[in-house]
Amino acid sequence: MSLPHAILTALLEKPSSGSELTRRFDRSIGYFWSATHQQIYRELGKLEKAGLIRALPSPIPTRGQKKEYEVLPKGREELRSWVNRREDPKVARDPLPLRLRAAGVVGVGDLLPEIVRHRDLHRARLDEYREFERRDFTDGPRTEQERIHLLVLRGGIDIENGWISWLTRAIDELSEISGDRGGPVSTAEER
């Protein structure tokens, strides 16, 4: 039950059309909650019908025409209540540790290069976050909202670091295990 709230947040930060929201979900917001345009349009429809948002008055709103949405007081209220709700953390659901465990049963096979690939992807994402940090907050956050944005960003950084530290460990271990059988391991990117 988080997508509607992600959308409300995004619309409060800046009223947008469905396609703009889709683009924004591919950038900053999407690093913590992804959504396809189909999900977004469907959810916008629901939110409008529920009276939490409304389409801004526009010339001729037909199919294929941009439709901007803004949040109504009722929507802001719903978001506020969600922020203060109590909600337990879910277990992480990542297939990679699962695949590793499966590899323990059917043999590691070709899993090592895949793990290297994942580490490199996580490193790339980490670099992206650091770049945001540098670009948007070199002088430190100014407003309260900026402080919170930076905090969220640092969350991404901490989590990515956790992944990278694990994946690096996994690469070492697996190199030993399958290195006993196969050849040396090459990594795409060293530092």
Next chain:
Amino acid sequence: MSLPHAILTALLEKPSSGSELTRRFDRSIGYFWSATHQQIYRELGKLEKAGLIRALPSPIPTRGQKKEYEVLPKGREELRSWVNRREDPKVARDPLPLRLRAAGVVGVGDLLPEIVRHRDLHRARLDEYREFERRDFTDGPRTEQERIHLLVLRGGIDIENGWISWLTRAIDELSEISGDRGGPVSTAEER
């Protein structure tokens, strides 16, 4: 598309009935992939119909009677192929950073105690992992499969540490922010 493979892995490690699988998913496996008994029974049905597993011959298999499953060669082959598949990591989907970002827009409200609660939950899970590590691997892993189990466990530990480090940072920041309003006016901008 990971639940069937999680089940295949579990069944290869040890043939089990639906209820036994459910219990195992509440323990070790469930720390990386959770599943309810309804999901498990449905998936067992599908896997059986697809010829990847079969119910072990038993006296009278009726409703309410235990039914043990084992993996067929075709199932093992499917699992092996999944291990070697290429599959991109998904973005983490955790509502908490999202709620924090929403708090940046509608005000932090009562979010601080909730974040403290989450940190404590993550700490508890971390302790649990460390206890597994101590209990099952004090003499170090012996077989290749044990090495991999330990590796997966350490994955949980690294990720939890990432969360805890972020949540602790968030608690510090938020205390400052909402402390600026609740308590005496201490507007000494740090940094």
Next chain:
DNA sequence: AGATCCATGTAATCCGTTACATGATTGC
């Protein structure tokens, strides 16, 4: 005028969650 892209949507399917149902086993 036709091709291409952009914005908005519909439809089908699968996965996950919650609520409920029924047969067997166990403890009193």
Next chain:
DNA sequence: GCAATCATGTAACGGATTACATGGATCT
């Protein structure tokens, strides 16, 4: 024999993913 519990399911709903459809704008 009755209640509680265990094991195995069914049903309904909603979210997420993928494939496809349609109208408008733009470029050539």
